[in-house]
Amino acid sequence: MSELEIAVPRPRRWNEPFGEMAEADVDALLRIEPFRSIDANAFPPSLPLRGILLGDTRIGRYQAGDLIVREGDYGHSAFLVLAGTVRVVLERLDAKLLGREEPPRRSWRQAIAQLWSNAKLPEVRASAGANDPANDRVGTRDESGTARVFLQDVPRLLEKTGSVQLGVGEIFGELAALTRTPRTATVIADGRATLLEIRWQGLRDIMRRSPAIREHVEQLYRENSLRVHLRETPLLYDLPDNIIEQVALATEFESYGNFDWYSDFGPNHARDATEQIAAEPLIAEEGDRPTGLLLIRSGFARMSQRHGHGHRTLAYLGKGQVFGFSELIESHATGEGVPWRHSLRAVGYVDVLRIPTEVVRELIIPNCGLWIADCGLRMQDTQQSAIRNPKSEISASDARLLDFLADHRFLNGTQTMLINLDRCTRCDDCVRACAATHDNNPRFIRQGPKHDNLMVANACMHCVDPVCMIGCPTGAIARDANTGTVRINDRTCIGCSTCANSCPYEAIRMVEIREPGGAFLVDEATQQPILKATKCDFCAAQLTGPACQNACPHDALVRVDMANLTGLSQWLGRKAG
Amino acid sequence: MSFFTRRRIRNASLLVLALAGIVWWVRAREQTLDSSALGTGYLLLAAVFFLASYNVRKKLPFLPLGGSTAWLQWHIYVGIGTVGVFALHARTAWPSGWLEALLAVTFYLTVGSGLVGLYLTRTIPPQLARVSDEITYERIPAFRRQVRRQAEEVVLESVAASGATTLADFYTARLYGFFAGARGWRYLVRPTSALRRALMREMQDVRRYLSEQEQIGCERLFTLVRRKDDLDFHDARQKVLKLWLFGHIGLTYALVLLAVLHGLLAHAFHGGVA
Structure with a gap:
């Protein structure tokens, strides 16, 4: 080995564990539901259940009034109640209570006053903040090195809003964690509570190998969000409710890419463009037989076409946009198999809904009926709102710009x-x-x-x-x-x-x-x-x-x-x- | 037709219409043997104040006074329009009194500097964009020092590695001055790549006398010469953009003062029935 090389252990997933879990904590977890029912043999040796619990979870102890999750927060973890109870607030709390008071818009007088009231020195503050004396209903405290925000006089607070109590064994926050969407409700500790917080990677791996947990989470998503998402897709606007119901039941959930894409992206991780595209997880490959209609649920995907020895970006698709519909329509009309004309790759992290080809043929296309052309146009409009027409040839300068924006x-x-x-x-x-x-x-x-x-x-x-x-x-x-x-x-x-x-x-x-x-x-x-x-x-x-x-x-x-x-x-x- | 062409045509048409209206008004006054001088004078004074107020608008970005783009368009076309109003007001290109002559000169210089500025602000940005890096003006001296330090390190390293001084001698003779600081005023007025090309040619010529180690250093100097030239180009072009505005605003203040003084004197010595 030359002197210019130094051997170090390869960084591994749990080098930086989520929390400070002890072996005894993991033993205790494995004795309770839902972990007791999970078949540990379903996990590969490189990714044992025990390892997931050790590296991807942490136990948090909360006191009465502690804010566990706030509505609107971006979640990356789900919670399991181990002891005590928590309260899910059913209505939106005052933004000030959540530390999100909107800055009041300045009046003309205040705007003009900026001429002489602006500080002469950079970054001047009246106070260091954090403990805001103006808001005596909110406090902060330190819990084992973690800052916690707590609400005071919770019962009075909840009088007006109403709440639901969750007890031992119940899970919350899983949808926001898995779909990277804002938390839909605020959860407050109801007395002393102990919670297991599991980061999304661990939850995803457990879901992959534990059908019961996967079905539970997917069922929650189907019940709460999927129909709304399908309805929001322009292509499916006019489908009757019973058809949407059937489509929802047949829809498959898929995730591509790295949820933490930002951790290895940025100026310090610059890559050659070809390498970058090659590193992006493939969702659908040009030339393959379509396996369904793909709907982007969250994140972004790059639509590209082979060009010489590389791939040229034609468009990128975001939430609510679809991929592969024109191929399915053409296949339906001609009775011949039409392969995917473009490739689709995850840029960062993408959640995809796959509506199987048979479902599209049997439920969606027939119900578009006479409006099938309109459906096609709508899909085109949807994509055009974000891209040039993917069917047409785009200019080399446009392609370079799209590559730049996507890269x-x-x-x-x-x-x-x-x-x-x-x-x-x-x-x-x-x-x-x-x-x-x-x-x-x-x-x-x-x-x-x-x-x-x-x-x-x-x-x-x-x-x-x-x-x-x-x-x-x-x-x-x-x-x-x-x-x-x-x-x-x-x-x-x-x-x-x-x-x-x-x-x-x-x-x-x-x-x-x-x-x-x-x-x-x-x-x-x-x-x-x-x-x-x-x-x-x-x-x-x-x-x-x-x-x-x-x-x-x-x-x-x-x-x-x-x-x-x-x-x-x-x-x-x-x-x- | 591009957005900007359409906007130019629209604004120029409005200007022509406005000027035609003013000419019609002046002629109407003269047909009744009335004087239009006071009217055009006040119009001119109002226009000058309006044009000067653009700088005030820039200091008040927190007030909803309209976008700066719209202000600049008004500034340009009202500014061009004042030339027509000035002609109607003064009736001669060169007034007789010394104050009026001074006022006219200041007016011509202000309008002229504005037109020069318009030309510069439309032609220099694409030139800067063509240079590979985007360089902040205030950081150019620091970048220059950095490039010079790197160049000196390259030369010293090549001397240490090769034991020869050919490259060092060439550096002292030809490149030291180039890396030492900013270029002269000639380059500021008309930046060209002549010196860069000349230095590159000379470096190419001297390569045959360099050892292998020195040739590696020479390659790095090529890059640094290009970098320094880019810095000089940005410095010169951005300085012109800043100096122009400095001159234009200075002239505007002088014009406002002289115009007000002229107005006061015109009223004081207006004569007529008390």
Whole structure:
């Protein structure tokens, strides 16, 4: 072995366990349901049930009023009640209680006052936050190194909202964990409670090898979400309820890619484009016989076609979009097998619903009836809302742009900041406007990856899949339910950097804060600086909307929803003039 | 037809219509043997204040005063329109009094600098976009120092590795000055790749005298010369964009002051019936 090589153990899945589980804890778990009924022999030696419980779970002890999950949080784990009870709040709680108070929109007077009230020094705060004196109904405490937020006077709180009690052996949070969707309800500890928290990887592996648990979770999904999702698919709008019911029963769930895709993606993990496409899990391969109609449930998939020795991106599909319908229609019309014309690959992580070919032939196509052409058109419209017409030849420049957007996973953005470098005079009016509207602190950097004369700036894109929200211990970073903007509540941010480390686009920056006199605030215990996460808030509190876009004199900067590639295409098209 | 062409045609048509309306009004006044000077003067003064207010708008991004793009379009077309109003107001290209002459010169310079700026802001960005990296203006001096340090390290390493000084001698003679700092004012006015090409040619010529180790260093110097030239280009072009605006705003302040003074004097010495 040369001196330039050092032998180290290969990193393995459980090198960084989810929690600090002891062998005795695992023994205890294996004696109770549902783990007692799981056949440990169904697990391969490389992935034993015991290992999953040791590495992918942790036990949390909660006190009365502790918030276990908040409605709207991005979950990556499910919970099993081991002792005590918890309460699922049936109605939406006051945003302030959840640490998500919307910043009030400034009045004209307050807006003008920014002229003289903005701090002269960077990152000045009146207080370090976290324990917000303005909100005496919420507190925080430290539980074995984990920050916990608790509500006070829970009974009075629940008087108005109503709740459901869950007891020992019951599971909650599994759908949000598996489908990467926001938590649909807030759960509070009802007295002292002990919960087993299992991260999604472990839950997925147990589901794969334990039919009972898989059926239980899938049944929950079928009951709660699947029909709604099918109804939201344009292709299935007009199907009668009984047909939707049958389609729902036959639908298969599939997941591709890595749920934690952001952990090995970003500027530090740059790959050759060909390598990157090859590494993306294949969902459907060009030339294969269609096995069903594919509906994207969450995440993104790259639709590509063979081109020379590589693959050319034609489009990317997001939630609600379908793949393979035209082949099935053609096959139905001609009576001949038509192979998939394109390949579909998972970009990051994708949840797919597969409606088997027979079901499409027997239930969907006949019920489209005379509107079959309309169905085809609708599908085309759906895809065109995000892509060019996949049937037509796309230009080489479009293909390169799509490759760029997919390779960098910018398709995740709903408010991506694009700068046309052919028009940008580098005047920095956008940066100055951002600073002026954020207490003299710019919240983005006018730098970023370039494609020809298009630059994607390092500004929060307010992602469809906001991985930054995963793991925030206080729920300080959250998506605004009304606007979809991902915001950080400065008062409840504890500066743990989880969000900044998770963001693959480098859009969140940790800053050291100062008091109004200019002195840096430091932790009295460790003397380390107190940090806060900062990023673009899309000027939520301003009267003007995004100051950056408004401040650009040259039509060079725009915030774009990447799901609307038609809009992007129009904006790009006009730069030619 | 692109969005921008359509917008140009629409705004130019509106400008022509507005100017035609003003000319019609001036002629109507003159047909009644009335003076239009006061009216066109006030119109001109209002236009100058409006044009100057764009800079104020930029300082108030937190107020819903309309997008900067719309303001710039108004600024451009009202600015061009003031030339027509000025002609109607002054009736001569070169007024006789010294204050009026000074005011006219300031006006011409302000309009001229605006048109130059319009040209620069439309032509320089594509030139900058063609250079491989996007470079922040404020960071250019730091990047320059970095490139210079790297170049010196390359030369020192090649001397240490080869024991020869051919590359070092060439560096001292030809490249030291190039890496030392910013380019001169000539490059600022008209940046060309002539020096870069010349240096590349000379480096190519000197390669035949270099040892194998020095040739490796020479290759790295090629890259650094390109990088330095890109930095200089960004520096020069971005500096022009900033200097232009600095000059235009300075002239605008002077124009506002002189225009107000001219207005006050015009009223003070207006004469007529008390």
